[in-house]
Each structure stands twice: as structure tokens, then as C-alpha cells.
Amino acid sequence: KNSNHPPSPPKLPIIGNLHQLGYLPHQSLRSLSLKHGPLMLLQIGRIPTLVVSSPEMAEQVMKMKDHIFANRPKIKIMDKICYGQKNMSFSQYGEYWRQAKKVIILHLLSNKKVQSIQPIRDDEVTLLLRRISTSSSLVNLSEMLSDTTSNIVSRAILGKYLASDKKRNNEFHYALNKGMELIGEFRVEDFFPSLAWIGKFTKSNDLVNEVFKIIDGLSSAVIDDHVALDKAEKPDFVDVLLHLQEDPNADFIFTRDEIKAIFMDLIAAATDTSYITIEWAMAELIHNPEAMRKVQEEVRGIAEKKSMVEQHDTNKMYYLKAVVKEVLRLHPPAPLLLPRESMEDTKILDYDIPKKCRVIINAWAIGRHPDYWEMPEKFQPERFLNNSIDYKGHDFQFIPFGVGRRACPGIAFAIATIELLLSNLLNHFDWKLPGELRGEDLNMDEAPGLTTRRKTSLVLIAEPQW
Numbered sequence: 001k002n003s004n005h006p007p008s009p010p011k012l013p014i015i016g017n018l019h020q021l022g023y024l025p026h027q028s029l030r031s032l033s034l035k036h037g038p039l040m041l042l043q044i045g046r047i048p049t050l051v052v053s054s055p056e057m058a059e060q061v062m063k064m065k066d067h068i069f070a071n072r073p074k075i076k077i078m079d080k081i082c083y084g085q086k087n088m089s090f091s092q093y094g095e096y097w098r099q100a101k102k103v104i105i106l107h108l109l110s111n112k113k114v115q116s117i118q119p120i121r122d123d124e125v126t127l128l129l130r131r132i133s134t135s136s137s138l139v140n141l142s143e144m145l146s147d148t149t150s151n152i153v154s155r156a157i158l159g160k161y162l163a164s165d166k167k168r169n170n171e172f173h174y175a176l177n178k179g180m181e182l183i184g185e186f187r188v189e190d191f192f193p194s195l196a197w198i199g200k201f202t203k204s205n206d207l208v209n210e211v212f213k214i215i216d217g218l219s220s221a222v223i224d225d226h227v228a229l230d231k232a233e234k235p236d237f238v239d240v241l242l243h244l245q246e247d248p249n250a251d252f253i254f255t256r257d258e259i260k261a262i263f264m265d266l267i268a269a270a271t272d273t274s275y276i277t278i279e280w281a282m283a284e285l286i287h288n289p290e291a292m293r294k295v296q297e298e299v300r301g302i303a304e305k306k307s308m309v310e311q312h313d314t315n316k317m318y319y320l321k322a323v324v325k326e327v328l329r330l331h332p333p334a335p336l337l338l339p340r341e342s343m344e345d346t347k348i349l350d351y352d353i354p355k356k357c358r359v360i361i362n363a364w365a366i367g368r369h370p371d372y373w374e375m376p377e378k379f380q381p382e383r384f385l386n387n388s389i390d391y392k393g394h395d396f397q398f399i400p401f402g403v404g405r406r407a408c409p410g411i412a413f414a415i416a417t418i419e420l421l422l423s424n425l426l427n428h429f430d431w432k433l434p435g436e437l438r439g440e441d442l443n444m445d446e447a448p449g450l451t452t453r454r455k456t457s458l459v460l461i462a463e464p465q466w
């Protein structure tokens, strides 16, 4: 009662502010923050939840007090589908997380490793371009990009495709879509722990079980294949984790379930975010024909009629890089980042923040903050030319990958994939909406979930340049 808490919107008995989260929580929370300020304390069911909506407050949480806010809350669905929350993204801050991060960076995400998988990226780009060229008049770009990004990441991690046939591939993408939707929901069992038993009887609990069954089936098959093949010569990332189990000098040994949680998490984290970025980039460029003209002129000028843009070509594509940044500003794939949790009572400025307070950073609202961005709702890649604003965690007005200990370790991996795929799509084809539709007619609505996809698939006509 004597604490000085941040401002809170009025709440209802029992549910608190739950009803104010709306269909797209990042948008509803921004509207609330315009009334109640950049640091708000909501009560969602039983859980105090701090909502951060300005660059200054984000810096306080993710830089000044990062050591206190480095935990993730326990979330029932992650517990179920990630074998006790043993994936890196949602694991508790501590020794397990440190060891998982160490092995992931060393064997998968270092700059050297990211460069070493260039042949896989090139190969998958070639297949994508061929698939588009040979498809009927309408191209479902959303579906193709989702396939290509998951193929790149699964070949990088597993040494092969995750799903060996079309049926399994469809099951994986279904589980990925449903999983992201379910994780993004504010679910009864997480916010009313005493009512957790109700969750067991809901339809969404059946969906969670269905998602888990698919993920567990696919990941168990991967482990069985790796054990049977044992590639000692040229081990992939899963081989590395399995070999640790037999290494008497290993600092840490991951169990079979932990290995499954770690690699499936990486495939999901990399696929969804990367393809969403390219999908929004293509949508914004169709919506803004002048930006499309400029970026195609740059890409084609540098590619000089080569049938494929190579990774090193993208280093000179400054407008393309500005397009990618502008897309990440307007459409950060994880608009509320991933939730964090305070590990002790603390203060932000003069406000008291209790231990075990959930923290939501509204990166979507921060990227559109009118004090930091001129005409913040407008797609304008030029704003990133001739300045050093970057997504690497120093500019708190632009934080699509998060900041601090729990920031995304996959930036280099993601950007290499996004720039290569996008530049090749723009080099190889001209893009149009079907029928008489014009750019401004394109539906730009978002779908709900942990990651923000487009509400409707992006279906376009591709006209090859050669």
C-alpha cells in the first residue's frame, strides 16, 4: 500500500486489466500508454505486469536494470511444448540458459558459422526463384517464403530438411503457425494460477496437445536419424549436442528432450521472424511504388544482369538495407519482444517494481514514437540513409531484436537470409497485384500472435526479367 507504483489504468475486479488487451495487444497497449504514460503497471489477472512504451523507459529496463529483468516468466504452453521450458528463448535465467547460449553461439550463430552456411542459402534461393518462375500465374509468396526460410535454418541446424515429405512439411508449418498464435494469447492458466485446472478442459488445450504431438514427432525422428547416422566427420549442430553426451570433458550435457527443445526453438525463432520480415517488405514495396522503383534500380544496378545476387553484393545495397530497417521499425516481427520477469524488488526512476513482475516492452509502439520519428506511420526507408541508427541494441528507439542479455543472438543469421532473399526477389522479377488492384488497395492488416504476420497471405503476380 505504501509503494509508489507506476500509473495504472482503472481495472475490473478479479480480471484486472485483462479485458483491455484487445485483439492486437501491441496496439491496445499503445493506446493505453498514451493516456497513462510510458511506464504503466497493469494487473492482468493475478500477475502484475509492467508495460514499457518509450525509448527512455526501455533503456532503464534493458540497460540500467538488465541484470534484474533478465528472467522469462513461466508460461504453461512453453512448459508443455518445450519439455519444461528448456528452449533457450524461454528458459529461466541461470546456468542452463548460459550453457545453451554458449553452445548455440559457438556452433551456429557466430559470424564465421553464419558465413559457412552461405552455400545452403544460395541453394535455397535458386530453388525459390525456380519455384516462382515455374508456378502458375499467382504466387503465394507468404507460403513460399515460409518454406524457404525454414529450409535454410533446418539444413543449417540439422544438416537436412526437417520434414522429408509434403505432408510432414505442412504439419510443421501448421504447428508453427498455431504455436505462435497460442503463445501470443494471454491465457487463463498463466494469469490465474489457481484456475489452471480450467485450462485442461478448453479447446485451446486440445490445440496445445496437437501442436506438441507434431513437434515431438518431428524432433524425435530427427534425433533417431542422427543417432543412427552418427556423422563424426562433418557434424551438424544436432550432432554437436549429441556428442557432448559422450564427452567426459564436456562442461554441460543436454538430455535428449533438452536437445529437442533447443533445436526446435531455433527453427521456429528463425523461420517465423525472417519470413515475416521479407513478407512485410514485399507488401510495403508494393504499397509504395516509388520505394519499389528505387530499390529495384539499386539492386539491378549492382547485380548487373547476374541471374543471382550474391551475399557480398548486398554489402553495397544501402537502399535495400534501409528498406529492411524501415520494415523492422514498422513491423517488428515480435512487437512485444519476448516477456521478461523481475528477479527481485527494484526501482525504475522513483517507481517501485515488485519481484516476479512480468515485463512487456512495446517495441512496436517505440518504433512509431512521434518524439523520435518524423511522420512515424509512413513507410520511408530514406530515414535510415546517412545516419548510424541500427538494430544492434544501442538505439533504444529502434529495438526489433531486443537489447541486453536476452537480446536476439540470431541477428547476423537473420539479416544475411533476409537481404539475400529480398534482393533476389527484386532482381529477378517485377511484382504486381492480381487483376486491377493497385498498391494502395493491398490489405495491410496484422494477425494476432507472438509474432505479427500479415492477416492475409501475400499473393502476387511475378514477371521474370529474363
Ligand code: HEM
Binding pocket: 088, 089, 090, 091, 153, 266, 269, 270, 271, 273, 274, 277, 332, 333, 334, 337, 338, 339, 400, 401, 402, 403, 405, 406, 407, 408, 409, 410, 411, 413, 414
Ligand atoms: C528478423 C529476424 C528476427 C527477429 C526480429 C528476432 C527478434 C527477437 C527478439 C525480439 C527476441 C527477444 C529479445 C528480448 O527479449 O529482449 C529474440 C530472441 C531470440 N532469438 Fe531472435 N529474432 C530474429 C531471428 C532469429 C534467428 C535467425 C535466430 C536463430 C537462428 C533467433 C534466435 C533467437 C533466440 C535463441 C532468442 C532467445 C534469446 C534469449 O532468450 O536469451 N532469432 N529474437
